[in-house]
Amino acid sequence: MTTAVADAHEHHGPEKGIKRWLFTTNHKDIGTMYLIFSLIMFFAGGAMALVIRSELMTPGLQFVHPEFFNQMTTMHALIMVFGAVMPAFVGLANWMIPMMIGAPDMALPRMNNWSFWILPVAFGILLSTLLMPGGAPASGWTMYPPIVLQTGVAFPFLIFSILLMGLSSIMGAINIIVTILNMRAPDMWLLKMPMFVWTWLITAYLLIAVMPVFAGAVTMLLTDQFFGTSFFLAAGGGDPVMFQHIFWFFGHPEVYIMILPAFGVVSEIIPTFSRKPLFGHDSMVYAASSIAFLSFIVWAHHMFTVGMPLSGQMFFMFATMLIAVPTGVKVFNWIATMWRGAMTFETPMLFSLGFVFLFTIGGFSGVMLAIAPADIQYHDSYFVVAHFHYVLVPGSIFALMAGAYYWLPKWTGHMYNETAGKLHFWMSTIFVNLTFFPMHFLGLAGMPRRIPDYSTQFADFNWMASVGAIGFGLSQLIFVYVLLTSKKGEKATDRVWEAPRGLEWTVPSPAPYHTFDTPPVKRVSEEAFE
């Protein structure tokens, strides 16, 4: 074992070839794999969205069968949620958290590798269902029984791929929590941590709390299907609605899992380009914690139309509205950070500003949906589709883009192509609104979601939305161009930007394979946290 002892101290770079990626325990390698994987999934899920939008471009059935249409909505959502957004944030966490807190690596490096390498298996299995007899699952990503039990051969593959995604998320979250709690530089006490680290700490807690519940829910689906249990069967004393309760007990915290790290990214970027410290750092922490707490007691706002005692409706309505308070605190803090700042508008800042504006629109429509009597009209309509895409696309995805542009020079050591970046932002912003804004009107006028054909009165807005979706999809190719040329730009300095804060800017660009083998000394870290 003397070799291992030597290994622990001696410095060496990455292994050569494929082994580097298969066996790696390095947080930067693993972060890179997560990010690339999620980008691939983003395009796969995006292609499915385009199938949907092509079919909906004009009334009538033109390209796909209704069954296949339903498979597309289901797979699109599962891939975007579990394959694109979540792994992308885990990728950012892997890359940035150790550097931000002055740690040599993640706390449990081997498990880190496994968390990633489960994902290709899970999504390989999920995607393979497209080729099976009966096709992919078509129940919608919410997988409500009894309809999900009509899935054909794909059914057990669906359940087990979800269990694998859950396993990966739980292990990733445990690693992140332990890293944050145990690996900080000696003088970085909790309330000094950067916002991105804070929001990830809370997110990881949410993940560990709710992914197992989701695993339990799909396990009950599996046993109802194959082993004759009656969890969701009224004749046996169970209840299909019970699935909805368990699912949304997971599902609502899940949406915060996709947005809290986005809050964190934006909270890093806005101060840098406003050249002011984050306004109300501690109140941001308390706001994020309140959001996390409230996220556990609002789930039935997804179920206002399903039948629930009146007292339940009232409770879930008011609890949901309460979330607007801490969310508002965050939005106002971002604005206060910019107030009288010396602002510049590089691509990361543009995406962050787009985030603040457009996410807030999604937040407003969320408050509308929280009003139980009104939701009885909005429920399962395109209004809902508009709402959650505003928080997910110009919300989570924009924050991911912002983060990618912000830290790309730290990763590659070169500045990216700013013109292309700005073009990417403006095209995305125009098209994202063209896609999703008309959906509000469609929904209010009564167009249901998850439907391959519609009445001709909805034709115009649907056509706009489809044009927008194609435009949005093409705009993302600019991002690929930026990535492919990301090593061609001028050399980046260590600080990269004019006034960034945080330890990651004290190490060279590109960041060396191993950072902080010894925790940064007080002097350095103080300067960095100010």
Next chain:
Amino acid sequence: MSHAPDSYYVPHGSHWPIVGSIGLLFLMLGVSTWLNGADAGFWVMMAGVGIMVIMLAGWFGTVINESVHGLYNAQVDKSFRMGMFWFIFSEVMFFAAFFGALFYARNMSVPWLGGDSNNFFTNLLLWEGYESTWPTNGPGEVGGDYEVMGPFGLPLINTAILLTSSVTVTIAHHALISGKRAILGTFLALTAILGFIFVYMQAVEYIEAYEHMNLKLTSGIYGSTFFMLTGFHGMHVTIGAIMLTIIWLRVVKGHFTPDKHFAFEAVAWYWHFVDVVWVGLYVFVYWM
């Protein structure tokens, strides 16, 4: 708490995770095709199980080796502890889903089927004459007549066994801390044996339920919650007892010192967790 700052052990590369992923691939593909009715799936599944066992043995073997050679400082030890704590928390939440299903059925869906709250017409039009009770196999009497598994007899003995085993593992822990290796070995072995006896008794209980009481997984919501909760718990006891055995083997080999014995404590925590879940089960599944 001070630690040599430069010695957080970061391993350089490991092939076990990817072996684990391949194992999971076989396992999941196998079990899925098997459930779909293809017999060959069973063998694919078993191949997956085999790969997973090799992976776990190899991975833990590596970690034990590194630990024995003193590569882990106090900070690494703390990472492991925290990791185990959060893992157990995730397990708690997994059980919470099934307990949630039990409470929901007992307090909501079953009374509603019987016409409670504003469900008068549900009862009248769909399930006329159904009166809600617990236990129940539902208005459709799914699975036919069955007998209820009472709280006395085997389940009570099993409760005593698990509670005793929690005490014995604690005695073993104290013995480890105060360096009394003989007591440590004896009581740890005793704990593992109690664990296996529990599993055996549960098997007897299940056979009794299936063969003489017509109480099955398919006996409506009562059978579903009963077997899922006790079944997942029994699975955890089995895993826990295997882990206790491995720890015992390590004790026999002379591993662990009074101040460094993370693996022992991790398994002891796990064992207490399994114990607490059982108390919940005993109260809500068997007794109330």
